[in-house]
Amino acid sequence: MIPTRETFGNIPHESVIVFYCLTVVTMAVFANGVWRRYRLWRQGVPISVAQLLAGNLREIWSKLRPGVGRLLEEGLGQARVRGRGLPSFAHIWLFVGFMVLLLGTTLLEIDHLASGAFQALKFHKGTYYVVYEFTLDVFGLLFLAGCLLFLWRRTRRPPSVGHRGTDWYVILSFLAIGITGYLAEGLRIVWQHPTGIAAHCSPVGLVVSGLFSSMTKSGASSAHLTVWWIHSMLVFGFIASLPYTRLFHTIAGPLNxxxxxxVLGRMVPVTMExxxxxxxxxxxxxxxxxxxxxxxxxxxxxxxxxxxxxxxxxxxxxxxxxxxxxxxxxxxxxxxxxxxxxxxxxxxxPNQPAQPRLPxxxxxxxxxxxxxxxxxxxxxxxxxxxxxxxxxxxxxxxxxxxxxxxxxxxxxxxxxxxxxxxxxxEGALSGTAATALRRMQSSGNPWGLPASDRANWAEGIGAPTVKENPNFELLYWVGCAGSYDRRAQRVAKAVVKLLKQACVNFAILGNEERCTGDSARRLGDEFLFQELAQANIATLAKYNVRRILTHCPHCMNSLRKDYPQFGGNYTVVHHTEFLEQLLAEGRLLVPEGGPREEAMTYHDPCYLARVNGIHEAPRNVLTMPPGGRAKPPAFGLREMPRGREKTFCCGAGGGRMWMEEEPQKRVCTLRAKEALATGATTIAVACPFCLTMITDGVAAQTESTQIMDVAEILAARLKL
Ligand code: SF4
Ligand code: SF4
Missing domain, CATH: 1.10.1060 (Fumarate Reductase Iron-sulfur Protein; Chain B, domain 2)
Structure with a gap:
């Protein structure tokens, strides 16, 4: 006998009609909920969905592909959910179990509708049936395991996780749906009494049927009908309430x-118009x-x-x-x-859509x-x-x-x-940050120092300006800190020494350089940023600059992601990437027996590691063995628990560099603690803001640890 079963086996015809009526009502409640959320989103400034669908098929696909890729990798593949232990397992198990059960239920309905019209179209039988029943049985367990893990987690309620009364409803209704599904299956096996492979392809259902083995066939049949209705009502309730609970993220999440x-670190420009x-x-x-x-x-x-x-x-x-x-x-x-x-x-x-009508x-x-x-x-x-x-x-x-x-x-x-x-x-920013913005506007740097002093740091070290070396191949963008801050000037000098050692044909803008405007833009002063950016872009165009080197990740990010919005397109490299390349090409060589600090940790700057994905280059420079990259690293860095793209901020980004912070609540103190906990005696950094902040954070705790930029450490190893 071919193994199979009726979709509505044991369910009276009238019940099936009521079932479909309730399905329609459920879908109407669900659609109403989604529509209401959609109307809330429609309040916003319109996004151009039509533009996505304009052009020929190839063009449309090229526009849709990134979004589809994210849906597959991060939605279906749960890429961003992974890696957090039990909460990740709970979500992935529940998600996978739910998706398989949803797919199975959809296939069952298709089979029912198809075979209702043409019996020959019935596919829910034979080998397909056996595989189907077994798969759903097993994934049902995964679904329940996910629910139980979530239930356990909710009882513990970590402080960072939000909690509402409806969360209990969601988890308990999930559990009830899973359990009643197995009960209905067990009772079906009792009244239907399948034999052979048809009985064994639902192993969990078979075990559950043992609970009802003493029941008569008619008793099991009645109980099956009751449990089937409870299960169906739970499913209806769950679907109808989905747009009204936390579970709405299952719709809004994939859409988002x-x-x-x-793109991290990119901001949308605002125009005067x-x-x-x-x-x-x-x-x-x-x-x-x-x-x-x-x-x-x-x-x-x-x-x-x-x-x-x-x-x-x-x-x-x-x-x-x-x-x-x-x-x-x-x-x-x-x-x-x-x-x-x-x-x-x-x-x-007035162009904004009207508000939805009723509260x-x-x-x-x-x-x-x-x-x-x-x-x-x-x-x-x-x-x-x-x-x-x-x-x-x-x-x-x-x-x-x-x-x-x-x-x-x-x-x-x-x-x-x-x-x-x-x-x-609206003029709501005051204090030191507002002063820094005013200085950027008046002097082109947040310290308010004269623009004519910008290149003073370079006197006597042989850093040519673009006028002195008009045939330069690489522009070294020094930045405000490298130009005016005494400590950061030492980093700029180290970079120049390394460039000269590697015979790089470079130049600096000297007094013609202005602040990139990164802090201004991230503090919210868009038009000050645009003013600075346009001035810099004009200067860079005057000297036909195409390749830029900078030791400041904030300048790098701004030149890479902000400036193209205003016509400034350059190849911008961070000094750690460039130094890695010079070492790899043998243009810089670490000598045998040079000084090296093995008790060293490295702090990843947010705008370098997380926002621009550069985290191996500085590590490779720091651990480069004498003689070149062919050999194993000279030593291993003492890594902090939070590193690379998961790095922890120094506290200076977004214009916070120019704000006062309560001494007990400084981000840099926390990060410095993490760095010191590695036992490192040298903390390497690759950002002038981090240099200042980590130095401050360490100074509050110890005096025996030095903070140095990657360029300074390499220059010292090369005895420059
Ligand atoms: S924004 Fe919401 S979903 Fe995203 S990480 Fe924060 S709490 Fe989680
Ligand atoms: S400071 Fe907090 S809110 Fe701001 S970008 Fe960093 S993590 Fe996000």
Whole structure:
């Protein structure tokens, strides 16, 4: 006999009709929930989906491919969920089990509909049936295991993980669906009494059927019908409530993975025309975010990874990226048409779509939304100060740790910098950072020192300017710190010595160089940044610069990612990459018997390692063996627990370099502690900001550890 079973075996015809009626109702509730969320996202500045679908098939595919790749790798492949022990296992098991069960149920329904029309189309039989039943049986266990792990985790409630009453509903309904599924299967086996392979292809169901072995066939049949209905109602309830619970991330998450802006460290420019049109700069109301940003708020499942990675949160500053996202989400849900901010936004920007009509909580499904989302937590709030505090915005170092760890590619950094732009435009930045911005504007550097002194550091060391060496091949971009800060000047001098030793044909801009404007842009002063960038781009064009070397990761990131937005396209290398290349080519050679510091650790700068993915080059330079790369490394670095792309910020990024910090709450102190815990007597860095901050952090704890740039260490090894 060919092994198979009826999809609705033992289910009376009337029950099947009721089942399909309930399916329609469930899907309607589900669709209504999704539509309501979609209307909330539509408040935002439109994103151009139509542009994605413009052009011929090849062009369309080239635009869609990155998003599809992220969906496959990070959605289906769970790439960003992996690597965190039990929570990762719990999510992956539950996800894989759920997807297999969903696929199985869909196939079952297709078979039912197909064979209902034409019996010959029935495929749920024979070998397919055996493989199908076995697979679903096993993956059902994986699903239950994932649920149990989540249940256990929720009872422990790590502080970084958000928790709501509905989370219990979600997990318990998942568990109940899994358990009733197995019970229904066990009872089916009892009343149907399959034999041979048809009985054994559902091993878990077979074991469960043992619980009911004393039942008569008719008793098992009745019990099966009851359990089948309970199981179906649980599934209906789960599907209907999905848009109203944390589980909505299963829809918003993949959508955000598809639409997200995937480049860390890149900011969207603002034009004067936009400001004139909207009469504002940056984001001052929730509908000033774009639609993808609003969608991303719904993708957040409050896993807390961003909070755990955030240096501001770790040092008790009033910033948690998770909270920022959740507070903005709460504000989005209030849809406060009567609030002052909202009214202003509507008057100023008549092109924005109108607000949805009814308050969410008064809708037919309000009880569900109140159950799932904290709709009424944020009645008629303004964005700034009432929802997001000024101190919260200025606390961010734009280190991108939060964006890097988020499983659904939420980008709190951009949310924060967009809001900063508005606050800065409204004159809300004061103190030392505001002074630094004023100095950048007046003198072209944050110290406010004369532009004519910019190249004083280079006197007598033979660093030619572009005028002195017009045929240069490489421009050395020194940056403000290298030019004016006494400690960072020693790094610039070391770089020059190494370049000269390797006979590199280079030049510096000298007094014609200006601040790149990185800090200005990340603090929110977009137009100061643009002014500085345009001046620099004009200077670089005057000398036909194409290749730039810099020892500052912030300058590098700005030249690489900001400047092309204004027509400045260059090949920009960090000095650690360039030095690695010179060593590999044999143009620099580490001598035998030179000084070397084996008790050494290396601090990865955020803008170098995480934002631009450069972490091996500095390590290779530091550990280069005498005679060249063919030999094993000269020694092993003492690695800190958080390194490479998972590095921990020094506290200076995002313009924080120019702000005061409470001594007990300094990010650099925390990072210096981690570095000192390795037992290193030398801490290597590759960024002038890190050099300052880690030096400060170490000085507060010990005097016996030296902090040196990679270039200084190499120059010392080469006895230069
Ligand atoms: S923003 Fe991302 S990392 Fe942070 S809590 Fe939400 S989902 Fe998790
Ligand atoms: S960019 Fe860094 S400091 Fe800012 S919120 Fe994210 S993790 Fe925190």
């Amino acid at each position: 993975l598809f639409f997200a802006q995937p 936009e400001v004139e049109k909207t009469e504002r700069i940056g984001v001052s109301a929730i509908n000033h975010f774009n639609q993808q940003q609003l969608l991303s708020l719904d993708a957040c499942m409050e896993c807390g990874r961003c909070e755990e990675a955030c240096p501001a949160f770790a040092t008790e500053k009033p910033l948690s990226p998770k909270r920022v996202v959740q507070n903005l989400k709460g504000l989005m849900e209030t849809r406060s048409p009567k609030s002052e901010t909202r009214k202003k936004a509507e008057i100023r920007d 969410f909580r008064t809708s037919v499904f309000g009880f569900l939304s109140g159950f799932g989302f904290r709709v009424s937590d944020f009645p008629l709030r303004a964005l700034h100060e009432e929802t997001i505090q000024l101190e919260t915005l200025w606390s961010c170092t734009t280190c991108s740790a939060c964006a890097r760890v988020c499983p659904v590619r939420l980008d709190p950094v951009t949310l924060i910098t967009d809001m900063r732009r508005n606050r800065l435009g």
